[in-house]
Amino acid sequence: MSKLLVCGGAGFIGSTFARQRVREHGDEVTVLDKLTYAGREENLRDLAEDPRLRFLRGAIEDREAVDAAIAAAAPEAIVNFAAETHVDRSIAEPDAFVTTHALGTYVLLEAAREHGLRYVQVSTDEVYGSIEQGTFTEESPLRPSSPYSATKCAADLLVQSYFHTYGLPAVIVRGSNNYGPYQYPEKLIPLMILNALHGDRLPVYGDGMQVRNWIHSTDFARAIGHVLQHGAAGEVYNAGGPDEEANIFVVRRIIELTGASQELIEHVADRPGHDRRYSLSSEKVRALGWSPQVRFEEGLEQTVAWYRDNGWWWQPIRSGDYRSYYERQYGRALG
Ligand code: NAD
Numbered sequence: 001m002s003k004l005l006v007c008g009g010a011g012f013i014g015s016t017f018a019r020q021r022v023r024e025h026g027d028e029v030t031v032l033d034k035l036t037y038a039g040r041e042e043n044l045r046d047l048a049e050d051p052r053l054r055f056l057r058g059a060i061e062d063r064e065a066v067d068a069a070i071a072a073a074a075p076e077a078i079v080n081f082a083a084e085t086h087v088d089r090s091i092a093e094p095d096a097f098v099t100t101h102a103l104g105t106y107v108l109l110e111a112a113r114e115h116g117l118r119y120v121q122v123s124t125d126e127v128y129g130s131i132e133q134g135t136f137t138e139e140s141p142l143r144p145s146s147p148y149s150a151t152k153c154a155a156d157l158l159v160q161s162y163f164h165t166y167g168l169p170a171v172i173v174r175g176s177n178n179y180g181p182y183q184y185p186e187k188l189i190p191l192m193i194l195n196a197l198h199g200d201r202l203p204v205y206g207d208g209m210q211v212r213n214w215i216h217s218t219d220f221a222r223a224i225g226h227v228l229q230h231g232a233a234g235e236v237y238n239a240g241g242p243d244e245e246a247n248i249f250v251v252r253r254i255i256e257l258t259g260a261s262q263e264l265i266e267h268v269a270d271r272p273g274h275d276r277r278y279s280l281s282s283e284k285v286r287a288l289g290w291s292p293q294v295r296f297e298e299g300l301e302q303t304v305a306w307y308r309d310n311g312w313w314w315q316p317i318r319s320g321d322y323r324s325y326y327e328r329q330y331g332r333a334l335g
């Protein structure tokens with residue numbers, strides 16, 4: 001059992017990680033989260049009465065908030081999920097990406113250094129850019145394409161510099177595309193599920209043949225916990241899912257699982273600078289004893305069922321600010 005400060009723990013993957021650490025490991029988890037549009041205390045609703053979970057609202061770029069969280073949590077490690085995570089938003093408005101990823105990560109690293117804490121940075125395969133064939137390893141060059149991935153790179157490079165320069169015991173875990181319960185519906189899979197359930201159009205960017213390497217959020221969260229416990233300081237670990245799929249096939253499968261009409265598919269203008277394919281080799285973290293448990297076919301079916309059964313979670317989102325975001329991004333209103 002350990003004490004952890006989990007930054008960004010009210011988001012999709014961070015809340016999944018917090019749940020696993022409390023329930024499966026008996027850890028004491030303090031969540032520090034700014035509660036941006038994507039961060040929601042509802043994501044931790046089932047842990048609200050658990051004394052092993054503490055929630056603090058605050059930004060990682062705010063040193064006072066970070067110090068207060070460390071004082072309250074007395075953690076052995078910081079695990080940093082806090083991020084702006086949507087590529088389309090980074091194209092429209094990059095500011096918060098720079099603040100959270102560059103400045104926020106720097107503030108956390110300084111705090112970890114001062115307090116002698118182990119540090120885990122949650123990162124993404126998008127730092128490697130697009131790959132037509134083959135898979136990225138931890139040695140692949142960093143070639144980010146979007147303001148999202150470029151600022152995630154900035155964070156990763158800062159983390160590595162704190163290991164090399166100050167000996168901070170830091171590790172980086174780079175995941176592939178996550179899916180599962182509690183994912184904000186701006187992302188491909190929950191967007192398509194909720195649109196299909198409501199009879200809204202399904203906006204496929206370009207030809208829909210872009211490929212993503214899908215990992216269930218519970219598998220990625222376990223990989224992060226595994227690296228927290230077993231990873232070597234200064235190392236990077238890729239954690240990719242077991243399956244790759246082109247977007248159009250994901251959308252068609254969601255249509256089958258929801259019983260919606262194929263007619264809802266609408267090919268729309270492509271994302272600027274759209275990465276064609278992501279693919280990650282996870283040999284290094286597999287050698288530490290982790291492997292993904294959920295195949296995409298089964299995980300997607302469970303995810304569709306979760307959204308169908310948990311309207312309490314998505315109704316406030318779909319009737320709130322998300323509607324205006326959707327109109328700005330897609331040029332049409334949700335039905
Ligand atoms: P999310 O958008 O659901 O959650 C991000 C959380 O961070 C939210 O709770 C938000 O309120 C919080 N946050 C944002 N800025 C903050 C700040 N300045 N200070 C404190 N909290 C802040 O994202 P997610 O999908 O759960 O992603 C979590 C991490 O995993 C991110 O670092 C992301 O880059 C990485 N990642 C995500 C994926 C994916 O497919 N979703 C894949 C690989 C890696």
Ligand code: TYD
Pocket residue numbers: 086087088177186187188189191203204205206208210211212247271
């Ligand atoms: P997304 O979920 O935004 O993740 P990322 O860009 O980080 O991979 O998008 C996944 C893929 O789905 C990506 O190729 C873009 C595509 N996409 C669409 O075709 N339509 C959409 O409305 C969205 C949100 C994504």
